[in-house]
Amino acid sequence: MYITANFDAGNIDVISLENKKDIQLAIRPDVGDEFFQWFNFRLSGQIGEQYVLNILNAGEVSYPAGWENYQAVASYDRQHWFRLPTSYKNGVLTIVAELAYETIQIAYFAPYSYERHQDLLAAVQMHPLVSVEHLGETLDKRDLTLVKIGDGDSSSDVNKRSIWITARQHPGETMAEWLVEGLIESLLDSDNASSRTLLDKANFYIVPNMNPDGSVRGHLRTNAVGTNLNREWSNPSLEKSPEVFHVINKMEETGVDLFYDVHGDEALPYVFLAGSQGTPSYSERLARLRDTFSEVLKLASADFQSEFGYDVDAPGTANMTLATNWVAERFDCLANTLEMPFKDNDNMPDSAKGWSPERSAKLGEASLMAMLAVVDDLR
Numbered sequence: 001m002y003i004t005a006n007f008d009a010g011n012i013d014v015i016s017l018e019n020k021k022d023i024q025l026a027i028r029p030d031v032g033d034e035f036f037q038w039f040n041f042r043l044s045g046q047i048g049e050q051y052v053l054n055i056l057n058a059g060e061v062s063y064p065a066g067w068e069n070y071q072a073v074a075s076y077d078r079q080h081w082f083r084l085p086t087s088y089k090n091g092v093l094t095i096v097a098e099l100a101y102e103t104i105q106i107a108y109f110a111p112y113s114y115e116r117h118q119d120l121l122a123a124v125q126m127h128p129l130v131s132v133e134h135l136g137e138t139l140d141k142r143d144l145t146l147v148k149i150g151d152g153d154s155s156s157d158v159n160k161r162s163i164w165i166t167a168r169q170h171p172g173e174t175m176a177e178w179l180v181e182g183l184i185e186s187l188l189d190s191d192n193a194s195s196r197t198l199l200d201k202a203n204f205y206i207v208p209n210m211n212p213d214g215s216v217r218g219h220l221r222t223n224a225v226g227t228n229l230n231r232e233w234s235n236p237s238l239e240k241s242p243e244v245f246h247v248i249n250k251m252e253e254t255g256v257d258l259f260y261d262v263h264g265d266e267a268l269p270y271v272f273l274a275g276s277q278g279t280p281s282y283s284e285r286l287a288r289l290r291d292t293f294s295e296v297l298k299l300a301s302a303d304f305q306s307e308f309g310y311d312v313d314a315p316g317t318a319n320m321t322l323a324t325n326w327v328a329e330r331f332d333c334l335a336n337t338l339e340m341p342f343k344d345n346d347n348m349p350d351s352a353k354g355w356s357p358e359r360s361a362k363l364g365e366a367s368l369m370a371m372l373a374v375v376d377d378l379r
Contacts, residue, residue, distance in 0.1 A: 001051070005041040009111050009171075011218030012041040015056065020045070023053045027061065030219040032226025037061040037266060038172035040107040040218060043097060050098045053106070059091025062220060066266030067093055070343045071354055073110050076101045081110040083354050109264070109342050110357045112174040112181075114216050117209050120181055121145055127188050129199065136246035139224040140213040144246055149187060150203030161202040161257040161378050163371060166247065169229040169323065170221045171214030173264035175340045175360040180208045180262065182361025186368055194372055201375045205254055210243050230261075231319075233326035244323075251327070257378040258371060259327040259335035269346040270308045271301075271363065274337040276328035278313025279320070289334040289374050296373040301366035303359060305347050309339070334378060338367070 001020060005012040005028075015024035029036035045051055058067060067088035072095045073081045084106065085096045097104055105111075124147055125132045133146040150160070165183070167176035187195045187204065209215060213224035221228050227240045236244035265272075275290050276282055297304045318325040328335035340363065344354035353359075 001046075002044040003041055005039075005218065007042075008114050008216055009038075009040050009218050011039050020049065021052045023051060025053055025055050026057045027055060028218065030214070030222045030226060031217070031224065032222060034226065035062045035219070035221040035228070037063060037066060038108045038218060038220040040105070040111055042103055042105045043099075044103045045099050047099050047102060050096065053095045053097065055093040055095070056091075058088060058093035063266035066342060068267070069269065072106055072108070073354070074104050074106045075110070076104055078105060078111075081356060082352055108172065109174050109355075110178070112168075112177040112209075112215075112357075114212060117177065117212070117215075120184070120208060121147065124149075124184060124188065129188070133250075135207075135250055136242055138211075138213045138243060140216075142212040142216070144210075144212070144243055145207070146247075146250060147184065147206040147208060148203065149184070149206065150199060159201075161375055162254045163202045163204050163258045163260070163375075164251060164254075164256050164327070165204065165206045165260045165262065166210050166323065167206075167208055167262040168215060169210045169243075169261070170263060171209075171211040171217075171223075172220035173262075173340075174215075175264045175342075175355065175357070176262040177208050178357040178360035179338075179340070179364040179367070180206060181364070183364030183367055184208075185361070186365040195368060198368060198372045198375060202257070202371075203254075205250070207247060210247070230263075230323055231321045233323050234321045251331070256327055256331040256333050256335075258374070259324065259331075259333060260367065260371075261323045261327075261335070261337045263337055263339050264342055265339040266342050268308060268339070269341045269343050271304045271338070271340050271345060271347070272306065272309035273297075274310045274324065274339060275312075276318065276325050276335045278315060278318030279325050279329045280316055280318075281329055281332060282315065286328070286332075286334055289377060290336065292377075293334065293336065293370045293374050297366060297370040300369035301363050303345055303348055303363055304366070334374065338363075 013026045071083035232241035
């Protein structure tokens with residue numbers, strides 16, 4: 001029996017392997033020790049044997065409520081992910097794996113590897129409407145990359161809108177990049193008339209991974225120096241949050257007419273939006289746009305709902321360090337945070353897979369329909 005997390009986005013500390021019915025593990029915190037919940041490791045053992053894995057520090061994670069009705073994900077081929085029997089009791093998360101093959105990968109959610117990220121960038125650059133732009137370096141000297149899709153310059157074409165999409169400010173929220181992959185694939189589908197219409201009206205500026213350092217390091221929420229990027233938008237710096245610093249510089253160059261910041265929520269078993277209602281300049285115009293966007297997204301995807309979500313900020317009380325609030329206020333634009341579950345979606349349960357990469361990608365495709373519904377009224 002062998003367990004390793006010595007790979008891209010790996011995270012686990014092995015405490016004891018003495019008993020296959022009581023394998024003792026611990027999740028390694030992000031740099032700074034403030035956040036942790038993401039795990040990702042490989043178990044090698046004997047085919048047909050059952051292994052019981054106990055994560056002993058699960059009660060100390062950032063979001064203990066996330067373990068309620070949670071089932072860990074696993075894969076033998078790193079392509080198809082399914083759920084394993086998982087329980088939480090007295091601060092310990094217990095995962096049971098019966099091996100059909102010698103090695104199984106077990107994770108908090110289906111990983112979106114840095115290699116797959118590079119594959120995505122390489123593949124899309126070959127499309128005639130795509131340009132891939134280097135925005136700057138991260139603290140670990142990785143590339144922060146923008147995918148621009150469109151045939152015009154929004155800053156010089158008053159009839160062309162600028163739609164910005166960011167994903168994985170919190171690196172453990174891998175469903176965000178799965179969504180972006182599905183959205184881009186649909187947007188570039190020449191047989192998709194809705195996508196072609198949308199590209200006639202808007203240019204897209206997409207950052208598929210805002211936090212490549214945290215992604216590779218196996219972090220839940222922070223970058224290489226322990227900074228939560230989604231608390232940096234009012235005052236980013238090259239020392240703590242170059243990722244946000246570089247994205248804002250590009251936004252100032254292009255303008256923003258619609259902003260979509262894609263995330264995952266540990267505790268809530270739903271897909272939902274969090275808007276900018278609490279910003280100082282929130283208006284009836286933005287409220288109408290948000291209502292239209294939400295209603296069309298409900299029609300486009302039965303996975304989306306608007307009954308459950310975060311409490312809405314009272315007028316003027318928004319946290320302006322968050323991306324959605326800062327961008328909405330700076331550019332007087334429609335801005336939303338999209339949240340997806342780590343567990344299952346109670347709206348449309350799937351006992352075998354729960355919320356999955358495939359459903360995330362389909363939600364990306366559906367998101368384009370909501371964008372099409374509002375694009376003519378963004379200004």
